[in-house]
Amino acid sequence: MNDTFDLRLDTLRAAYVAGETTPRRLIAELRDKAAALNPEFKLFIHLLTTEELEPYLAALDARSPAELPLYGIPFAIKDNIDLAGIPTTAACPAFAYTPETSATLVEQLIALGAVPLGKCNLDQFATGLNGTRSPYGECRNSVHPDYPSGGSSAGSSLAVALGVASFALGTDTAGSGR
Numbered sequence: 291m292n293d294t295f296d297l298r299l300d301t302l303r304a305a306y307v308a309g310e311t312t313p314r315r316l317i318a319e320l321r322d323k324a325a326a327l328n329p330e331f332k333l334f335i336h337l338l339t340t341e342e343l344e345p346y347l348a349a350l351d352a353r354s355p356a357e358l359p360l361y362g363i364p365f366a367i368k369d370n371i372d373l374a375g376i377p378t379t380a381a382c383p384a385f386a387y388t389p390e391t392s393a394t395l396v397e398q399l400i401a402l403g404a405v406p407l408g409k410c411n412l413d414q415f416a417t418g419l420n421g422t423r424s425p426y427g428e429c430r431n432s433v434h435p436d437y438p439s440g441g442s443s444a445g446s447s448l449a450v451a452l453g454v455a456s457f458a459l460g461t462d463t464a465g466s467g468r
Contacts, residue, residue: 313362332427358403366449366458410445
């Protein structure tokens with residue numbers, strides 16, 4: 291995959307309509323890219339496996355970009371927001387639980403055709419301001435390695451900045467998202 295591939299919604303829709311790529315191909319490439327970046331940047335706590343991605347991709351197989359406004363759009367989820375069947379940790383392994391249902395917003399995004407790529411790293415319990423307080427590792431800045439990535443939603447911002455998601459969900463506990 292081209293490291294500078296444009297993940298904006300209009301660009302992806304045009305690429306899907308023109309047959310230049312498919313959600314399966316794009317998501318596989320982005321998942322591989324995220325897996326390669328994760329050891330250095332620590333952006334994901336849980337990157338969905340091929341098997342975990344399958345239901346989302348299979349739901350798009352019989353659909354077209356014209357039917358769903360977010361058809362095949364990759365997104366990431368801060369790991370204090372639930373995705374059904376995937377552990378939510380809030381960056382605290384002792385707190386981890388596996389929800390049976392997704393958060394309402396996550397369900398709505400998936401129903402509109404978006405595909406979750408994984409659960410992003412964060413300052414533990416979303417109580418930090420710079421992305422360095424996680425037992426899953428410090429989120430390194432995407433541009434300057436001597437600086438933190440910033441905010442408790444650091445992994446979410448990295449997923450977008452590093453080009454593995456079109457958008458990412460985050461939270462703003464005390465100004466950390468700003």
